[in-house]
Amino acid sequence: MEVGFLGLGIMGKAMSMNLLMNGFKVTVWNRTLSKCNELVAHGASIGKTPAEVINKCKITIAMLSDPAAALWVVLDKDGVLEQICGGKGYIDMSTVDPETSCRINEAITSKGGQFLEAPVSGSKQPAETGQLVILAAGDKALYEAAMPAFDILGKKSFFLGQVGNGAKMKLVVNMIMGSMMNAFSEGLTLADRSGLNPRDLLDVLDLGAIANPMFKGKGPAMLQNNYSPAFPLKHQQKDMRLALALGDENSVPMPVAAASNEAFKKARSMGLGDMDFSAVFETLKVLKHSS
Template sequence: MSVRIGFLGLGIMGTAMARNCRKAGHDVMVWNRSPKAAQALAGEGARVAATPAEAAAFGQVVVVMLTGPEACEAVLFGPDGAAGSLGPGQTVVNMSTIPPAFAREAAQKVRATGADYVDAPVSGSKKPAEDGTLVILAGGREATIAAVEPVLLAMGKKVARCGEAGMGSTMKITVNVLLGAMAEGLAETVLLGESLGLDRKALLDVIMAGPMANDLFRLKDPMFRADDYPPQFPAKHMAKDLRFAAEAASQAGANAPTLAVLNTLYARLLDRGLGEADFAAVIKAL
């Protein structure tokens, strides 16, 4: 069944996700702050909105895929924002990575319009977004998640139910701590091996042939071999997610020593001008 979707935000991830919604047969109206990405999708059959409010008025489901809480606040609740067009029967699906507290606040504001809200960030980067194999971390009312699941499965392979709104974001920042630690661990191992006289490619061959090999390492292996880090998940976004995780850990009184180290390293990476590189470029911060 075709669903009318208003899609807000067409970055590395959003463009691929909106394209997959179109491929699944949904009627998609897109909006992006810079119009070039929207025009590219228009050539593939998407409608283009002039404002977030116009896209929201069109959509039975309004998907938001933006860089963080500031952008979400402006696009949802600012001038010409989506919230002004929302009402009963609509659902906002916020797939941006945002702090859990912001997700809970946004849910309250959206629900005050009569619409509902699902907090649904994703686990996965550029290639899974292109392939439609993201894991979607959904927080919200069970009936609402079930209602929007056909749209979510146009973009992902699995919808993980995490609890109420805000818990999807909690799940995302928690698993991204592990993601950052895995990339840093591989990077540190490569540099240690080289400092001890091992050939980088020989070391990576051993890692990839043994029990330590995993999907993430296989994805990043060519980057470490070439010492080149084209963005699949930019380091600036990893740094942001780790910052959100550290804030949440502090508020909860949780002990997270590795998270503190990761925050220092990714902040250093941004200071060195590598925020646009893939997060595997953390090797340059060591």
């Protein structure tokens, strides 16, 4: 099967490489073109623009940073819209808000193309090992046509109905995850400041009712101040912001998520936006001990 792939950041590089290693013919494009080199060394072709990739491939996947990037790649000069037409499908796997996804859907379908949003749960390592959870919505026929690729990329795919539902599900999940990371950071800090060994806290948590892969995976690295990015903090803050907007629209009070968003904003203001989102832990270290 041949696919196009737009966006070779942390996720896009791992996902497109995984497709390539599993026998797919892949044509890649990235805004910073040099990031295509590693994929080309493994057999990928390059498209010089998003339009060129769409022209070549029946199905094209995008994995871009945020709503502005997702819209730019579709609507701008040499973008997806210039070549999309009947018989071609466009799958946006970026995390965006439902309104952005609906705008892209309208643009693609107005030219006769098929559109699917398919954001993912799971980070760099699940992307490398094909263990993502795919949250698709939109054109059901395109979902079925893309299943061979989804089977490589993910351990489970959900079809959630109309465009917007995939984006909403993803934002709800990441809103919970961002709030959990803040509670975890506060717990590690409280353990330390009150004279406990935070490593003991990790062991206790891992044996109880709130054990989870995130605490287990990130905790030891956090205690070593290691925030090598798997999920960049700036993207987690974007997701909190978009989830809070969804809460606004639906009159859902979310004081925990709002406080977590402030903590991620503070971390960004400290220059930690490109670090892993677990670097929000650092915002608590600047607090002085009370006498």
